[in-house]
Each structure stands twice: as structure tokens, then as C-alpha cells.
Amino acid sequence: MxxxxxxxxxxxxxxxxxxxxxxxxxxxxxxxxxxxxxxxxxxxxxxxxxxxxxxxxxxxxxxxxxxxxxxxxxxxxxxxxxxxxxxxxxxxxxxxxxxxxxxxxxxxxxxxxxxxxxxIEHFASDWPLIGRIGMKTSARNQLYGTVSAIVRGAVNDEVSLVLPGGQTLVAVLTHESTETLGLAVGLAAVALIKASWVMLIVEDDAGEPVRLSARNQLRGTVTAVKRGAVNAEVSLELPGGVVVTAVITNGSADALGLAEGAPAIAAFKASSVILGVSEHDTGNGPASRQ
CATH class of the missing domain: 1.10.10.10 (Winged helix-like DNA-binding domain superfamily/Winged helix DNA-binding domain)
Incomplete structure (x- = not known):
């Protein structure tokens, strides 16, 4: 170890x-x-x-x-x-x-x-995971990945995070936040996205690319649809086993034909992503910034 x-x-x-x-x-x-x-x-x-x-x-x-x-x-x-x-x-x-x-x-x-x-054979890899599991946040979606790119701007930075299945999500945060979190290529980080910020999309029969202003479009398969009186909670499993949850109206779920096993796309804006880092990965203590 x-x-x-x-x-x-x-x-x-x-x-x-x-x-x-x-x-x-x-x-x-x-x-x-x-x-x-x-x-x-x-x-x-x-x-x-x-x-x-x-x-x-x-x-x-x-x-x-x-x-x-x-x-x-x-x-x-x-x-x-x-x-x-x-x-x-x-x-x-x-x-x-x-x-x-x-x-x-x-x-x-x-x-x-x-x-x-x-x-504890796998102590070095398990200890950071224990820290992430213990993190409490109101955001339903907590996606763990690795920083693959940082595009710096005068005020805001664009940070790309590769998820375990290979898909990439993008977060836009202030340059000050990038520095405070100590973000760098190769660093492990967690993306926090509220379920209400996630839109679900299905492609038409022709499979034409979806055109949206939302920068993040993660493809997956519906694993569960839990309906309430007004809204439905839809879980989408991405490649690599990552699950994204969205809260949409029952009417929208019906209109999209969402059911277990159906393909769908989880879309959300880069500005809706909050990035967090663990004290075990940076040594600076736990923090999250947007």
C-alpha cells in the first residue's frame, strides 16, 4: 500500500x-x-x-x-x-x-x-471512497470522475470530468473556485447535480443528434420510473454503472414513453454542476464550489 x-x-x-x-x-x-x-x-x-x-x-x-x-x-x-x-x-x-x-x-x-x-489490502484506494460515501449533500446526483481538461477564462473556467463509463460532463465555475479547490488534470472530483436540474430527452426514430443549449448530454438506459401524484422520478443508468436521476412531470414521462429499458439522454447545463473534491484526494480538506 x-x-x-x-x-x-x-x-x-x-x-x-x-x-x-x-x-x-x-x-x-x-x-x-x-x-x-x-x-x-x-x-x-x-x-x-x-x-x-x-x-x-x-x-x-x-x-x-x-x-x-x-x-x-x-x-x-x-x-x-x-x-x-x-x-x-x-x-x-x-x-x-x-x-x-x-x-x-x-x-x-x-x-x-x-x-x-x-x-486492509486495498487501504489506499478504499479510504478515499469511504470519505466520498460519507459525504452528505442535498443534491441527488453525485457523480465521481477525474478531471480531464480545464479551459481557463478571465472570469470563469470550463472543467471537464470523465465518468467511469467514459462519458464526459462539463462544469462552468469561477476561476477563483478552480484555484480554491486545487483542480488540475488527473484530480478526482465529484459532480453534484440536483435531480430537478436534469432534463430527459429521447431521440427520434432517425436517431438525429439532439440540439440543445445544455452542454451536458449523457446517454443511458432507464432503470426505474417512480411515479408520484404529479411528478415522476426517473433513474437512468449510464455506461460504467453510473446512475443519474431526474424529476419530471408524469405527463412528460408519458409523452416521452419512458419505461424501464428505454434509451434516454440526461441533459443539464454546465452552470448547473457543482464540483467538490475530497480531503483525501487533495489534502486541503473537503470543499465544493460552483
Whole structure:
């Protein structure tokens, strides 16, 4: 499992990560760094030496010790008389058990992460999909594709998105939005189109090309027609399994002869398309712009 490094020079492995810490109520008793401090005190018998060993200042070490003592409700570290850097420092039996318990839990946690990482064979490709599935929007149509072209203008840009079945849709958005989303050829993106913005068309018997001002005309096959009191919800499956849904009147559905298995064209304006990108694809956080 790999992904490109920040420099783009070489792939780097994707790994699951996590950490272990102890809590006392809502307060954090300690994680790896504080447990390491306790272990260093046991090894060196000195706050000064322990702080140096774990890369802490003397004051930060004692602050951490005071916090752990308070949250544990009993002493974990006992300092003998002798002044700063002087007398010995020892751990109580409770602190010694805490170190061993933490190390045992941390070992089990590490093994869990290793097993989970090995089990997720397609982690690199599945994780962005999980992010897209979790996206919530009022737009019924959410079409995932790859940016194939960007035609830049003084104010607006025309962005082409290739869908899984090979058909292309076009979105018109401001140049500022293109920059904000970080759109570039090859980037994965999602096109959002409300069902009420989609028109359905059927070709005549001669199969003449349809002439419309709507830039997007996606050909597919009707898979479902759900009728209501006034409107019908029509689903059109495109090549590649992508489904586009349109809401039209029952009268229009009848006039077009729309029924399951019938060919049809989903048409919508380029200005009706909202483009969104995932934080997993750009690293900039989720966003959508029109």
C-alpha cells in the first residue's frame, strides 16, 4: 500500500497509526512520554538524569510528575532530600506496575495495528471512497470522475470530468473556485447535480443528434420510473454503472414513453454542476464550489 510522498519523488507506505494513554476520569494521566519519564527515573534514580534522557527540562519533568501524582490519587514518584539534582528519586510500587501495564497494553495495541494494516489490502484506494460515501449533500446526483481538461477564462473556467463509463460532463465555475479547490488534470472530483436540474430527452426514430443549449448530454438506459401524484422520478443508468436521476412531470414521462429499458439522454447545463473534491484526494480538506 503506497501513496506519493509530499515531494512526489517516490511512493511511501501507508500505515495505520495510533497511540495509547491512561486516563483518570476526564484527565489524561499519561501517555508514552510520561511513562518514558517514569521508566527513566527508575533507571537513573534522578529527576535531572531522567529529564535529560527523555528530552525534557527539569521543570517540565517535575510538572509532569506532580500531575501524575495528583491524578493517580497517590504518589508515583518519591523524591529524597538533597536539593536540586541532589538526593535520590525512586518510584513507588504503583508506578512500577503502571510502567509494565502500559508496556503490555502498548505491545498489544501495536500488534493490533499491524494486523489491521495487513488486513486492509486495498487501504489506499478504499479510504478515499469511504470519505466520498460519507459525504452528505442535498443534491441527488453525485457523480465521481477525474478531471480531464480545464479551459481557463478571465472570469470563469470550463472543467471537464470523465465518468467511469467514459462519458464526459462539463462544469462552468469561477476561476477563483478552480484555484480554491486545487483542480488540475488527473484530480478526482465529484459532480453534484440536483435531480430537478436534469432534463430527459429521447431521440427520434432517425436517431438525429439532439440540439440543445445544455452542454451536458449523457446517454443511458432507464432503470426505474417512480411515479408520484404529479411528478415522476426517473433513474437512468449510464455506461460504467453510473446512475443519474431526474424529476419530471408524469405527463412528460408519458409523452416521452419512458419505461424501464428505454434509451434516454440526461441533459443539464454546465452552470448547473457543482464540483467538490475530497480531503483525501487533495489534502486541503473537503470543499465544493460552483
Amino acid at each position: 503506497t501513496e506519493k510522498s509530499a515531494s512526489g519523488d517516490r511512493p511511501e507506505p501507508l500505515e495505520l497509526g495510533g497511540s495509547v494513554w491512561f486516563q483518570a476520569g476526564d484527565q489524561t494521566l499519561g501517555g508514552a512520554s510520561r511513562i518514558a519519564l517514569l521508566a527513566a527515573i527508575r533507571e537513573t534514580g534522578s529527576i535531572t538524569g531522567a529529564a535529560r534522557a527523555v528530552g525534557m527540562s527539569y521543570k517540565a519533568a517535575w510538572d509532569a510528575i506532580d500531575t501524575m501524582n495528583n491524578l493517580a490519587g497517590e504518589p508515583l514518584v518519591v523524591r529524597a532530600a538533597g536539593g536540586k539534582g541532589g538526593g535520590g528519586t525512586t518510584l513507588t510500587p504503583r508506578a512500577a506496575r503502571l510502567i509494565e501495564t502500559f508496556r503490555a497494553v502498548e505491545s498489544e495495541h501495536r500488534q493490533f495495528l499491524e494486523r489491521a494494516g495487513a488486513a
